[in-house]
Amino acid sequence: MPTSVPTPTPRLRGLKPAWLNDPKVWRTEVLAGLVVALALIPEAISFSIIAGVDPAVGLFASFTMAVVISVVGGRRAMISAATGAVALVIAPLNREYGFGYLIATVILAGVIQIVLGSLGVAKLMRFVPRSVMVGFVNALAILIFMTQVPEMYEVPWAVYLLLVCGLALMVFFPRITKAVPAPLVSIVVLTTITVAAGIAVPTVGDKGELPSSLPVPGLPDVPFTLETLSTIAPYAFAMALVGLMESLMTAKLVDDITDTHSSKTRESIGQGVANIVTGFFGGMGGCAMIGQTMINVKVSGARTRLSTFLAGAFLMVLCIVFGPVVSDIPMAALVAVMVMVSFATFDWHSIAPKTLKRMPAGEIAVMVITVVVVVATDNLAIGVVVGSVTAMIIFAKRVAHLARVSAVTDPDGTTVVYSVTGELFFASSNDLVGQFDYADDPDRIVIDLSAAHIWDASSVAALDAVETKYEQRGKTVEIIGLNDPSADLHGKLTGELTGH
Numbered sequence: 001m002p003t004s005v006p007t008p009t010p011r012l013r014g015l016k017p018a019w020l021n022d023p024k025v026w027r028t029e030v031l032a033g034l035v036v037a038l039a040l041i042p043e044a045i046s047f048s049i050i051a052g053v054d055p056a057v058g059l060f061a062s063f064t065m066a067v068v069i070s071v072v073g074g075r076r077a078m079i080s081a082a083t084g085a086v087a088l089v090i091a092p093l094n095r096e097y098g099f100g101y102l103i104a105t106v107i108l109a110g111v112i113q114i115v116l117g118s119l120g121v122a123k124l125m126r127f128v129p130r131s132v133m134v135g136f137v138n139a140l141a142i143l144i145f146m147t148q149v150p151e152m153y154e155v156p157w158a159v160y161l162l163l164v165c166g167l168a169l170m171v172f173f174p175r176i177t178k179a180v181p182a183p184l185v186s187i188v189v190l191t192t193i194t195v196a197a198g199i200a201v202p203t204v205g206d207k208g209e210l211p212s213s214l215p216v217p218g219l220p221d222v223p224f225t226l227e228t229l230s231t232i233a234p235y236a237f238a239m240a241l242v243g244l245m246e247s248l249m250t251a252k253l254v255d256d257i258t259d260t261h262s263s264k265t266r267e268s269i270g271q272g273v274a275n276i277v278t279g280f281f282g283g284m285g286g287c288a289m290i291g292q293t294m295i296n297v298k299v300s301g302a303r304t305r306l307s308t309f310l311a312g313a314f315l316m317v318l319c320i321v322f323g324p325v326v327s328d329i330p331m332a333a334l335v336a337v338m339v340m341v342s343f344a345t346f347d348w349h350s351i352a353p354k355t356l357k358r359m360p361a362g363e364i365a366v367m368v369i370t371v372v373v374v375v376a377t378d379n380l381a382i383g384v385v386v387g388s389v390t391a392m393i394i395f396a397k398r399v400a401h402l403a404r405v406s407a408v409t410d411p412d413g414t415t416v417v418y419s420v421t422g423e424l425f426f427a428s429s430n431d432l433v434g435q436f437d438y439a440d441d442p443d444r445i446v447i448d449l450s451a452a453h454i455w456d457a458s459s460v461a462a463l464d465a466v467e468t469k470y471e472q473r474g475k476t477v478e479i480i481g482l483n484d485p486s487a488d489l490h491g492k493l494t495g496e497l498t499g500h
Contacts, residue, residue, distance in 0.1 A: 425456050
């Protein structure tokens with residue numbers, strides 16, 4: 001009798017992603033990774049220059065960040081590499097103390113990110129309103145475009161012709177076929193034209209020398225003392241916060257684009273792990289890259305970790321094996337790709353006249369403030385924080401006006417009932433005390449809070465102040481209608497908030 005082969009359990013089958021058996025997905029992911037790798041090279045070199053380090057340092061960081069985050073990250077298909085935001089944070093440290101301190105800072109920043117991720121810092125993303133998210137996306141599109149402007153200034157006329165040709169290819173080629181990413185076709189065609197025709201235009205090689213070997217792990221060349229720790233800690237903390245902010249915002253954006261969920265906690269911890277590995281391999285650290293992520297997800301259609309891994313792997317292969325060929329890629333080809341990305345990233349619906357007419361003025365103000373701050377500071381994290389705080393202030397002001405007090409006196413004139421409606425918190429409760437007629441009210445006062453909710457100590461203090469003013473006039477106050485959470489908070493704090 002033949003031996004039956006047991007059917008794999010669903011648990012075992014689930015360990016193998018379904019896309020592994022789909023050639024179409026493989027083609028999409030591989031080509032997307034190649035396009036991203038090509039786009040990463042000039043960006044990484046530029047960020048190295050900003051940080052004041054050798055171009056190889058930025059390229060090594062992009063390689064290790066992408067490869068590591070593809071395994072430990074929480075958002076599939078998102079690209080992490082060396083970024084301008086991180087470069088700006090660590091540049092002053094590198095100038096003043098040297099490269100060894102920069103590497104130590106990257107490693108410490110990774111440790112801080114793991115700690116913050118474990119403590120649940122990702123949950124703070126729920127406090128970022130949609131108007132801030134829209135402002136973040138639009139500001140990002142503007143910054144992506146602005147970073148390309150220098151590449152179009154004081155250049156040979158052929159650059160503009162190549163730029164137009166590249167944009168045309170990316171617009172019209174998808175109408176022929178989407179099997180091959182249009183950005184890759186654009187890069188290959190423009191490179192072939194410039195090399196074959198001998199057109200003298202700025203190339204990737206003009207940005208800096210590409211590395212010829214893989215990075216080697218090692219410890220940072222710094223004294224392991226408390227003085228070193230106190231020197232690098234502020235920079236590391238700033239880098240950790242900026243990196244997490246940009247990564248979590250980018251992850252949320254990809255969630256919306258792909259209509260899928262990601263683990264923000266895992267992504268936070270993964271960013272820390274990637275930065276630690278990057279530091280030990282002599283990289284400048286980094287975080288999620290919105291531009292390259294948009295190329296990967298929105299332009300190329302990638303959806304898995306494979307594209308992220310291959311972006312890093314192809315980056316090193318291109319630099320080490322195909323360095324001379326990559327060096328000949330005209331910058332105009334990559335600029336065209338990034339211009340198309342900025343156009344696709346911008347939320348044009350958000351500024352349509354029809355949308356602006358229906359949107360509350362406060363929401364529009366928050367979006368505009370976020371965009372202005374991000375563009376002015378060139379820092380996405382600052383813009384998101386300022387936008388979120390502005391949104392909270394506008395919300396508090398709006399909700400505060402919803403608190404109302406109305407009075408009804410009994411026919412016999414011995415009791416007055418005050419009905420309080422709305423949300424009682426610091427912004428609304430400050431006006432509560434002035435809405436009672438302490439001198440002319442009868443001896444018994446009832447405050448009905450059945451249509452209200454007490455949120456904080458300020459509201460309890462305001463109610464205590466009302467009771468005190470009536471008691472000073474020999475009148476009694478009774479508070480009724482508290483829901484359970486309000487009753488618990490009021491019971492714990494009433495009479496305990498002042499020393500008088």
